[in-house]
Amino acid sequence: MHAYAQTLVAAIAAVLVASSALAQAPQSAGEVMKVDRPGARVTLKHDGIRSLDMPAMTMIFRVRDPKLLDGVAVGDRVRFSAEKIDGNYTVTALVRAS
Numbered sequence: 001m002h003a004y005a006q007t008l009v010a011a012i013a014a015v016l017v018a019s020s021a022l023a024q025a026p027q028s029a030g031e032v033m034k035v036d037r038p039g040a041r042v043t044l045k046h047d048g049i050r051s052l053d054m055p056a057m058t059m060i061f062r063v064r065d066p067k068l069l070d071g072v073a074v075g076d077r078v079r080f081s082a083e084k085i086d087g088n089y090t091v092t093a094l095v096r097a098s
């Protein structure tokens with residue numbers, strides 16, 4: 001392949017990777033009120049969640065993977081993604097807000 005074409009392909013690939021990363025970044029914000037690692041649950045005081053049509057509130061979420069709770073403590077501001085899975089509001093991504 002010609003060097004210019006290779007550079008172009010690499011640039012397009014970089015843009016696609018960056019945009020998909022943005023699309024998957026946790027969109028909801030909240031504060032950790034309680035961590036229940038054995039129960040794979042977390043209580044979040046969250047802002048409104050547009051994707052779930054939910055206003056701001058404090059509630060208990062299931063956590064899809066307890067490892068998401070590693071390094072998260074009560075009082076931390078976090079960004080997270082939540083989905084309704086089998087009728088349960090479930091956190092699928094969770095990161096400390098920086």
Ligand SMILES: [Cu+2]
Nearest residue numbers: 046054057059
């Ligand atoms: Cu809620």
